[in-house]
Amino acid sequence: MPNFISEDQIEQALLQRLQHVCGFDVLNCHTTDPADLNDGSGRMDKRDVLLPAHLTSAALRLNPQIPEPVVLAALARLGDRRQAMSLVAANREVDGLLRDGIAVNFEDAQGRQQQAQLRLIDFNSVANNEFLAVSQLWVKCTGISALADYRRPDVLLYVNGIPLVFVELKNSNVKLRSAYSDNLTNYKNDIPQLFITNAFCVLSNAIETRLGSLTGQWEHFFGWLRLNDEKEKIDRAQIAEAGTSLERLAEGLFQRERLLDYVENFVLFHRETNKILAQNHQFIGVNHALAQFEERNTHSAHDKAARGKLGVFWHTQGSGKSFSMVFYVRKIFRKLTGNFTFVVVTDRDDLDGQIYRNFLNTGTVKPQDAAQPKNSEELRKFLGQNKRLVFTLIQKFRYAKGATYPVLSER
Structure with missing residues (x-):
C-alpha cells in the first residue's frame, strides 16, 4: 500500500x-x-x-x-x-x-x-x-x-x-x-x-x-x-x-504553453449544454498530427513518398475518434491560414451520420459549409467546390467500370 x-x-x-x-x-x-x-x-x-x-x-x-x-x-x-x-x-x-x-x-x-x-x-x-x-x-x-x-x-x-x-x-x-x-x-x-x-x-x-x-x-x-x-x-x-x-x-x-493550447483548442461545447474536453491521447495525438500537417510539404524532392502524408492516428473502440477529428479540424481552421477542405470517409451510414452531427453540434462547421453527398455524382460535385468539410461513405467513390476516373479537385 x-x-x-x-x-x-x-x-x-x-x-x-x-x-x-x-x-x-x-x-x-x-x-x-x-x-x-x-x-x-x-x-x-x-x-x-x-x-x-x-x-x-x-x-x-x-x-x-x-x-x-x-x-x-x-x-x-x-x-x-x-x-x-x-x-x-x-x-x-x-x-x-x-x-x-x-x-x-x-x-x-x-x-x-x-x-x-x-x-x-x-x-x-x-x-x-x-x-x-x-x-x-x-x-x-x-x-x-x-x-x-x-x-x-x-x-x-x-x-x-x-x-x-x-x-x-x-x-x-x-x-x-x-x-x-x-x-x-x-x-x-x-x-x-x-x-x-x-x-x-x-x-x-x-x-x-x-x-x-x-x-x-x-x-x-x-x-x-x-x-x-x-x-x-x-x-x-x-x-x-x-x-x-x-x-x-x-x-x-x-x-504554460500546453495550458493555453488546451484552453484555446481542446475545449468545446456539444449542443450548447455539454462541455467536452480532449482526453490525454487526443491532446497528444492531435498535436502530433498537426505537426505532420504543417510539415506536409517540407520533405525533400527525393523523398516523394513522404510528401503530403500525415500518418495514422490509431484509436481503440470508444476512445473518441469523431471528437479527435473535431479537435484536429478546429485547430487547423483557427491556427493556420489556407483554403482547406477535409474529407471524412467512413464505411457505415450510422458512423457517417454521427460524425457529421458532431461537427455540426459543436459549431465546428455550419450546415452551409459542410456537405454530406447523397450519391457518387454529388460527391464528385462537392469535391470540386470549396466546401470546408465533406462527409462521405467510401463506396460513393465508385465509378463506371472501365471508365477513366475524373480529377475530383485540382486542389
Whole structure:
C-alpha cells in the first residue's frame, strides 16, 4: 500500500511544481477570517473571483490601441455574474470571450469609429500572459441554495487574473470520488461565479488524479498520465505507489504553453449544454498530427513518398475518434491560414451520420459549409467546390467500370 500523503503535502508539492517547473507565480490567500479582504488578492468584494489588478494590467497591455475607459467597461462585462443564466450557458458565453475577445466600439484619436476584439489572453505568445497559482482563496457564496457562507478551493490556476482551472485535493487515504461528490458538486452550487470562467476541473488524492468539465459526471472524469507520446508505457501501479499522478498531470498539461493550447483548442461545447474536453491521447495525438500537417510539404524532392502524408492516428473502440477529428479540424481552421477542405470517409451510414452531427453540434462547421453527398455524382460535385468539410461513405467513390476516373479537385 502507498504511504499516507496528506492533503497539505499534496498541495505544497503541486505549488512547488507549478512554480519551479511550470513557470507560475504562487499566491497564498489564506486568512483566519473568511471575510477579511486583506488576503493579497486585491478584491474589494469577497463574492468576486477575478483578480482586478492582474486582469486590468493584462487587458491594457494586450490592447494598447483601445482607450482605457473602453477596456474597463469591457472588463465589467466579463465580471458580470450572469445570475439570470444557467451555469453552463454562462460558461459557454465566457468561453467565447476568452478565446475570441470582447467586441468593443470606440472613437480613435482622429475621431473615427473603430471596432475591435479586446483580447483577454494572448494565445500566440505565452510570455505576454501572467500565470498565477492561488491557494486557499475564500469566496463568499452566492448560490440561491448555498450550504455555507464561504467556500475555499484548494488551488486555482489563473491566467491574467482569470480563474481557468479548479483543483480539489484529498488525503491519499480518501476515495477520490468524494472530491467530486462532496466538494466540486457543492462548490458549483454555492459559488457558481467561480465556474463561469472555468476551463476544467482537477481532482486528486495523489494516488489518483482525474480532470473533467463542469458538466461532466464522475464517470466522465479521466486520468492524464502520458506526457509527450500517446504510446508511452505507463506503470500505473508504480505511479500510485509513489503518489505522483498529480505531478504527471502538471508536467503534461500545466506547462504554460500546453495550458493555453488546451484552453484555446481542446475545449468545446456539444449542443450548447455539454462541455467536452480532449482526453490525454487526443491532446497528444492531435498535436502530433498537426505537426505532420504543417510539415506536409517540407520533405525533400527525393523523398516523394513522404510528401503530403500525415500518418495514422490509431484509436481503440470508444476512445473518441469523431471528437479527435473535431479537435484536429478546429485547430487547423483557427491556427493556420489556407483554403482547406477535409474529407471524412467512413464505411457505415450510422458512423457517417454521427460524425457529421458532431461537427455540426459543436459549431465546428455550419450546415452551409459542410456537405454530406447523397450519391457518387454529388460527391464528385462537392469535391470540386470549396466546401470546408465533406462527409462521405467510401463506396460513393465508385465509378463506371472501365471508365477513366475524373480529377475530383485540382486542389
